[in-house]
Amino acid sequence: MSPVIEPAQFRQLLGCFPTGVAVITTITPDGQPAGLTCNSFSSVSLEPPLVLFSLRKASRLLQTFEAARGFVINVLSDQQDALSGRFASSKIEDKFDGVAWRAGALGMPLIDDCLVSFECSVHAAHEAGDHIVFIGEVRHLSAGAPDQALVFYKGAYMMxxxxxxxxxxxxxxxxxxxxxxxxxxxxxxxxxxxxxxxxxxxxxxxxxxxxxxxxxxxxxxxxxxxxxxxxxxxxxxxxxxxxxxxxxxxxxxxxxxxxxxxxxxxxxxxxxxxxxxxxxxxxxxxxxxxxxxxxxxxxxxxxxx
Incomplete structure (x- = not known):
């Protein structure tokens, strides 16, 4: 019988793998911008160009992303750790208040000064344990500031x-x-x-x-x-x-x-x-x-x- 994986230890050891940080944005059914911080972004395929991120089933934005026709992966620079904290906070109701952004080619929010933004249409969504994995097909690319990436490691920003x-x-x-x-x-x-x-x-x-x-x-x-x-x-x-x-x-x-x-x-x-x-x-x-x-x-x- 396989040993039981203790969730707290699993989470801690996953933190040993450094990841980039992104803010995933979309538009609500009534046309309002929505977004959250995520470090589960990953590439999937080059042909066609596919990427993914995963979202907790308990997230308040799950239904918003399930109803959306697409999303944007905004990859943060090491100068945007405050922005990461803002979109991760459950205490801030209007995440976009005071945040510079513009509508992209697909009509979804592109956050200013990010390293790069990937505008995606939804390709597929799959249930995986306590998360939903969203796979997007990249439709548009835009490169931004030539900075270093914001990196998350062992529960903290590296810089x-x-x-x-x-x-x-x-x-x-x-x-x-x-x-x-x-x-x-x-x-x-x-x-x-x-x-x-x-x-x-x-x-x-x-x-x-x-x-x-x-x-x-x-x-x-x-x-x-x-x-x-x-x-x-x-x-x-x-x-x-x-x-x-x-x-x-x-x-x-x-x-x-x-x-x-x-x-x-x-x-x-x-x-x-x-x-x-x-x-x-x-x-x-x-x-x-x-x-x-x-x-x-x-x-x-x-x-x-």
Whole structure:
């Protein structure tokens, strides 16, 4: 006899698979927009182009989607975690109040600034346990903002982008606090990387430093942000600690917002040797030297930034 699967544990372990987040929208029989947050979106077929999402039978919007002739999958960016929370909340009656959206080619709501929206006609609906699986045929595509996807993992967003953005832009996240966080987090990761990193991962740290130095003086801001984040991401990967890696992703979000909205971004060749020093000490498996070089890099960046 097969062991009984305990629902709470099943839900918890399903959370170990990172998923994107989407808001599924449609139109009610009386023409009003309706929608909810979902992370069960998946592709099904390329020919014809089919996608699916599943909806709890207990959902208040089940009858709305069953009566609808189609729906839209609005894939959220990492800047839209507040929007995800809004459409997931049972306490907000009018989910679309204050939300920018427009009617798509099929007459259903396309939410502004999403990564992409898939407008679908209903292809099929199947009962599956306590959910209904809706399969849609994609009729129209529209790409939006070139951001990163909002990712849900183990019951939480991987990056708290919206709240961090507000703190950074409003000046409520001070430079001293950020510097201390970088020293503490990446100092620990450097110590772990000195013990655990493979030679390939050490090569990746050097390659990340190369990428920063390869930028011409007029390199676009997006490229500078990507390479700056890549250097720290390579250190995090070499540390082999999942929890600290998630924290490092959050710090990358802070770095991105500061470079976009707060810090003057200009060529800094004076910092090249300092990144090299971090990579060199890491290659020598010298955690104290690597942490000291990181501290020097942070102080120099702040002194002339």
């Amino acid at each position: 708290l982008a919206e709240s961090l953005r507000k703190l950074v832009v409003q000046g409520r996240l001070g430079s001293d606090d950020i510097d201390e966080a970088y020293r503490t987090l990446y100092g620990t990761l450097l110590r772990l990387a000195s013990e655990r990193a493979t030679e390939a991962e050490l090569d990746a740290v050097h390659a990340a430093a190369d990428a920063i130095e390869a930028h011409p003086d007029d390199a676009p801001l997006k490229e500078r942000i990507t390479s700056a984040s890549g250097f720290f991401a390579s250190i995090a990967a070499a540390g082999h600690n999942e929890a600290l890696t998630l924290m490092a992703q959050t710090m990358s979000s802070v770095l991105r917002e500061r470079m976009t909205h707060v810090l003057p971004v200009r060529p800094r060749p004076d910092l090249f040797p300092l990144r090299r020093k971090v990579a060199h000490h890491l290659r020598q498996r010298d955690p104290d030297g690597a942490a000291a070089a990181l501290d020097e890099l942070i102080r120099q960046l702040r002194h002339k930034g």
